[in-house]
Amino acid sequence: MGDSAGSTNDPGKSYRERRSVPRYGLIAQTEIVEPVSGLRISGRVSEVSHKGCYVDLLNTLPVQTVVEVRITRDRGTFVSPGKIIYVQEAMGMGVAFFDTAADQLKVLDSWLTELTES
Secondary structure: OHHHHHHHOOOHHHHHOOOOOOOOEEEEEEEHHHHHHOEEEEEEEEEEOOOOEEEEEOOOOOOHHHHHHHEEEOOEEEEEEEEEEEEEEEEEEEEEEEOOHHHHHHHHHHHHHHHHHH
16 A cells, blocks of 8 residues: 555656666766657766666656667766656656667776776
């Protein structure tokens, strides 16, 4: 009974509870591109994992929208296809990475290694 009330108040809660990999705090600029329309949205990543990230932004896209994610920080740029997996209206959205190129996974892995060591 309590779970359904929690998921009503927080649409991302059930997904966050099912995470199979840890997320780490990372503040970095991001650009989300919706390839069909060419829409570009700038935001800020606040969490990242090997499988996805959370993007802080006011104007979210619908769940299941396929996008390109570009995260830029002082240690380079990571680019991957992604899909919006949950939305918190006027706050942000969770994005899952998929079909990430091997060279981009190396960039992400180096960031995650750095974050786990600090």
